[in-house]
Amino acid sequence: MSEAKETLLTGLVALLLFAPLTGVSLEGYGLNSHWQNPFLLAGMAMIGRLLLGRLRGLRLPAGLAEYDWQTRLQRPILAVVVIAALIFPWLVGKYWLNVATLALIYVLLALGLNIVVGLAGLLDLGFVAFYAVGAYFYALGFKYLDLSFWIALPGGALLAGVCGMLLGFPVLRMHGDYLAIVTLGFGEIVRLVLNNWIDFTNGPNGVRAPFPSFFGLDFSRHPMPGKSSFHQFFNLPYSSIHKEIFLFFLLFIVVCGMVYFVRRLRRMPLGRAWEALREDEIACRALGINHVTVKLSAFGIGAMTGGIGGAFFAASQGFVNPTSFTFMESAHILAIVVLGGMGSTAGVIGAAVILTVLPEALRDFAEYRGLLFGCAMVMMMIWRPRGLLRSRRALFRREQRAC
Amino acid sequence: MTGHIFAQQAVNGLVLGSVYGLIAVGYTMVYGIIGMINFAHGEIYMIAAYLTAIFLAGLTLLGLQSPPLAILLVLAATIACTALYGWSVERIAYRPLRHANRLAPLISAIGISLILQNYVRLSQGARTQGIPSILDGGFHLFASGPDAFVRLTHAQLLIVVTAIISMFLLHFFIARTAMGRACRAVQQDRVMASLLGVNTDRVIAIVFVLGAGMAAVAGVLVTLNYGSFDFFIGFVAGIKAFTAAVLGGIGSLPGAMLGGVVLGLAESFFSGFVNTDYKDVFAFSLLVLVLIFKPSGLLGVPEVEKV
Amino acid sequence: MLTVRELCMRFGGVMALNRVGFDVAAGSVTALIGPNGAGKTTVFNCITGFYKASSGQIRLRGQTGEIDLIAILGEPLHVGDAWQPGKLAHKIYYKMFGGAHLATRAGVVRTFQNVRLFKEMTAMENLLVAQRHRVDWRPLSGLVQSRRFRRAEAAAVERGWYWLDFFGLGEDGNRLAGELPYGRQRRLEMARAMCVEPRLLCLDEPAAGLNPRETRELSGLIRQLRDRHGVTVCLIEHDMGLVMEISDHVVVLDHGQVIATGTPREVGEDPLVLEAYLGISGEEAA
Incomplete structure (x- = not known):
């Protein structure tokens, strides 16, 4: 699927998801309208989707990730x-x-x-x-x-x-x-x-x-x-x-x-x-x-x-x-x-x-x-399921006399 | 007199149990197919409750008067929208973690649960909401005096009947359709099924959609019956439905329904004859006890560890 | 050293093992062979305590007498046990605290078909975890770094280096296990098993995924383990070259039953085996 098409689809799904719950709010037994909310949120979802596509494959710079802070x-x-x-x-x-x-x-x-x-x-x-x-x-x-x-x-x-x-x-x-x-x-x-x-x-x-x-x-x-x-x-x-x-x-x-x-x-x-x-x-x-x-x-x-x-x-x-x-x-x-x-x-x-x-x-x-x-x-x-920084492990040296 | 109380508690328990069973189906199917507890499932049910109220209010604004038609329309719309939520949750939070370590999808599920709760709280407010009662009246069964009868409201009857119909439809889908066969294949052996050309991603998505749909049915029915709800109802309902799924044997569809009914009855009798304040404590303790003494549940098969 | 008798294992209605019986002599290399699905790994899982056999006997003989490898997994309780408090107490104890780890402590240690290392830990840490009997577990002495704790820890590390060197992993001690190449991961898993100081080492397809050179090295290592370290080895293997070369005794399984036992030569000439096994994977054996 092309990126544009997928982004549009994301927007559509997001609109359907957000419309009933953010577009109106319950007020007693009636409804208040906030019709602009779902469109805003769906727009954000589309932008997010586009950014994700761009960012995919982008990793933390190697030096930064490897540096032993x-x-x-x-x-x-x-x-x-x-x-x-x-x-x-x-x-x-x-x-x-x-x-x-x-x-x-x-x-x-x-x-x-x-x-x-x-x-x-x-x-x-x-x-x-x-x-x-x-x-x-x-x-x-x-x-x-x-x-x-x-x-x-x-x-x-x-x-x-x-x-x-x-x-x-x-x-x-x-x-x-x-x-x-x-x-x-x-x-x-x-x-x-x-x-x-x-x-x-x-x-x-x-x-x-x-x-x-x-x-x-x-x-x-x-x-x-x-x-x-x-x-x-x-x-x-x-x-x-x-x-x-x-x-x-x-x-x-x-x-x-x-x-x-x-x-x-x-x-x-x-x-x-x-x-x-x-x-x-x-x-x-x-x-x-x-x-x-x-x-x-x-x-x-x-x-x-x-x-x-x-x-x-x-x-x-x-x-x-x-x-x-x-x-x-x-x-x-x-x-x-x-x-x-x-x-x-x-x-x-x-x-x-x-x-x-x-x-x-x-x-x-x-x-x-x-x-x-x-x-x-x-x-x-x-x-980053293992956290932002990889935890440092204990290092072991050989005993000198063991040689 | 005690006989009537007993029968009344049995009716209440059956109604409650049908609801637990409907929600438990979602847990049991997801667990059967990808072996994880979908903690966000209770929130899906909560969202269905809100959607019910919103769609009902919308229909009233549009001038729809007939209760049966309104209920049908609300049911259809809520199922569709809730199923979309179920699908999105799987797509966003679980699919990327299919090959991650064991803890990752669980934590992600907790995250989704927090997101959905707070999303509804922020958009709909934290206060308890309600709907006007549109299903009044009921039957008096076994009436033998002015106070001696067993009450079965129309809403309660609707719950039990709808739950049975939904379970039959689901059973038909799983047992008879091609997609249902694919679901069973993936449940048996995911790798083998995918080698044979089953699109496992799609099957898993379908399972989430079905589970959310059943939770939506539960959400609509409970809202019609009790009329009030808040953004936190998914939490307790979720744990109890999970208890029902474990009680019946996790992974087994009839088990989920059976477990739901057993749990509903047990809880109802407990609150009727022992103590109402501690009925949740009783249900949770039951979960712990079942896990200790019969982890495979009533209808489940014991798990064989893959070494 | 190990005696298996009448071993049966049922999964639901399927009879995965049907009255399997064989012996492993002390100081020998015994190979378990058979076509896929014959039940070899199931036998391993029963011996090492990961499956509870449906019926049968598995006994391990050692310096301290015989150990019943089925009892330590926790047997089902019967009404009759109530009359024998001693036996009942035993059963309850093993039900609560029993399990595969007791089989290991009895001296049976295994490796896995699909390598199971602690991937986010270094190779040396993998070996230290295995030396639970050697290190000082008490939290307090670890916190204050008592002399005894440090001595135990140093001994364990030294032992770890010894086995790393033995398996040619001397350079990899501080590397994460998950980052090692596959062949080294396999050898690290064997090194880790050796750190437990097993009497019976069970290797589940040790040569799977190795290239011919690595396989040759492996057969040398296994022979050294037997000759220099007095370890009894029981292995499952598909590489018939390796099996014929190093094993003293071969047990052939098919459809959950033992169809032949004997030296590699005897088994190789057995018509039943040729039919069931070599006929299927003749080119593999060549």
């Missing part, structure tokens, strides 16, 4: 990022500090999901369930058992990990796609239970979660009698931003630990086994690797990270309710992992920061967030 620039970039993170909280106000804390939570979650999806190749669509487990464990643990953050953090992680293992064990021995739908269902189950079990979780009204203490010192202006608070102990004037800064640094340390963990993992037998499972499960079994337990470990560690992220989320918001744990949240984290280039740590961190800060900076972006995430996911899969 990660080795050359690793140290300077790492230094810049750490210094920026250390200075940042002192320069900005409470609002942006909160945004940054949220971004770090997403970095943590995305690194956790990246282990599951990027390294082990298991599609987990209910990641938010483990996030919810961590958050609610802290909030409910405080409400009923008076648990402190420092107990709830490992406790929530452990509980989330156990949930992940219990869910994963039966499912992971089956065909890979089933895991995706079961986790999707599990995510909904958790949200529905949190929403409907009003006696225990307070339903849609949510539960309060207190702020973590600084090694036993709390951040209130007027502490309980007999206890001293942070600003009194360090002889500082009271400021409400202290606790936000504290949380930011705490989270920063956890994220750094996580980055180190993931980097080491890729050179450890466990991490290698995950990647091998992603590449070829049957070959792994033929090499004596128990695919179920190895997958389970990836799934469990991912779930634990989700639990940690959840506890931090509850602490930073001071309050949790089920609306924070919808499927859209799972999709958001998955989009970060996919756009960051599955498997690449640096890419995932970058994507997490950008995708969390952008909606705050641009209100319009937030409105179109879901649409753009969806488009980006499809396009990444079609054009």
Whole structure:
């Protein structure tokens, strides 16, 4: 088919697709007309089709794709990022500090999901369930058992990990796609239970979660009698931003630990086994690797990270309710992992920061967030399924004496 | 009295199950032919619900008064337009990934699902929409007193009858026509079928079109019956229909319908006799349990791994 | 070393294997031959635990006694098992944790007809994955890089280099497996199997797609594996030249049944075999 003909056909199909849904909108039982919309969209589809035809065969310049960004620039970039993170909280106000804390939570979650999806190749669509487990464990643990953050953090992680293992064990021995739908269902189950079990979780009204203490010192202006608070102990004037800064640094340390963990993992037998499972499960079994337990470990560690992220989320918001744990949240984290280039740590961190800060900076972006995430996911899969940068592999040298 | 409640729940469950079955057909056919879960299928159903309302409003504006004619026209238009959506989704998001690794089409499907949801939200608004009820009335069965009867509305009857007719048409298409034979051939062995001159790309496209068409029937019927919908209905309907497909044995057409009816009945009895709030939790738990204990479903054949 | 008795495999109504029985002697090279569709790969899949045989016995004899390769895949539970708690516990354990990997751990390692490498990983990483018994799996010692971890890792890498050199892949250690030329991928797959330290190495059409020179090299390598490393080899092969040259013992399958066994010479003169097999692909054998 000639290009012109195909472009026209694209336009025609696009017009038929867009006409009923964008050309009119439901208003009560009647219709409002926006007749120009379908034509605009169909025109865009035609232009897109033409551009695609032109771009086909065009690749990234070889030098750019082959250039080893990660080795050359690793140290300077790492230094810049750490210094920026250390200075940042002192320069900005409470609002942006909160945004940054949220971004770090997403970095943590995305690194956790990246282990599951990027390294082990298991599609987990209910990641938010483990996030919810961590958050609610802290909030409910405080409400009923008076648990402190420092107990709830490992406790929530452990509980989330156990949930992940219990869910994963039966499912992971089956065909890979089933895991995706079961986790999707599990995510909904958790949200529905949190929403409907009003006696225990307070339903849609949510539960309060207190702020973590600084090694036993709390951040209130007027502490309980007999206890001293942070600003009194360090002889500082009271400021409400202290606790936000504290949380930011705490989270920063956890994220750094996580980055180190993931980097080491890729050179450890466990991490290698995950990647091998992603590449070829049957070959792994033929090499004596128990695919179920190895997958389970990836799934469990991912779930634990989700639990940690959840506890931090509850602490930073001071309050949790089920609306924070919808499927859209799972999709958001998955989009970060996919756009960051599955498997690449640096890419995932970058994507997490950008995708969390952008909606705050641009209100319009937030409105179109879901649409753009969806488009980006499809396009990444079609054009660069392994991410924008190819991840660097470990190099092995021969021992000198072996010769 | 309990007998009536029981019978009423059975009727409701049958109606619900017919809808699940219609949507499940799309999952099961796509899975049978290319071995992937089409996550965007629930959204196709959601789009059909919107199209139903839009076409109905359009016909009312044009002054069409007769309900049967309106329903027929809306059904035809919605099926055509939804099928086009199904075809486009396959063409844009799945066909380029036919030889990619296992994860790519799944993620692409999630992407399409997000796109369709947000596309409808942006163009039609986030609020719940509705249509005027055009199918009133119904029958009172087994009436033995002023409150003791089983209610079967006209809309419910329409759902069951239409579902049965659609399934028969689909079965006829698959079993008797040349295209249906090609579909079965591709399902058996894609490489061999293509060597024998079957255009596998076209067969796969046909399967997506058929699946979307069946989902469209479900969308029209549900909208006529319940009257209200929003841009998020595809999500839950999608998971439940997938549950039905797995329950019946994924890859099997009669299995999809059977699974739908079983799931519909189970859900209906659960919400009637146990708890309404947790009926979705019950359905999802059923999915997990079936996958653990009988992954091949009621009518499916166990998968043999190709080494 | 390996004993197969009365092995049957049904797929739906099709009898893919019908009472197959043969032995593989320790230290031998045994070839499994037969026309396409005779069930050779199915036998392999049963031996290596990828298929659960419908009935029959597969036993592997080793230093530690006999291992039942069917039991470790998880057998169906019967009502009668309730009376034998020990047996039941065993069955449940293998149902939950059993599978092909246990066949490998028992010493049976295979390669695949259509090469299955970890394509996005380097050749050396492919070999390291195979040495699961040699490396230190504990996450903590890997995180802090304990001395034991580093020592185990170094030993595994050294072992990897040894096998890379053995198969003539010394230059390719840090290249992505998927980027290697086809012949090298085949050899890398064998190197990877050798890293598991198998007692019985099962090669599924190792010469498929290789040119004559590569095939000659391959036969030399297989012989070295047997003579120098004491590995028992069982292989499926269509290249009759290779089979006649290196195998000590040949098993001929046709329509899921063993029709002849013996030395290459004996089998080559068997009229049944000539009819079923060599008659079909006579030019291939020449």
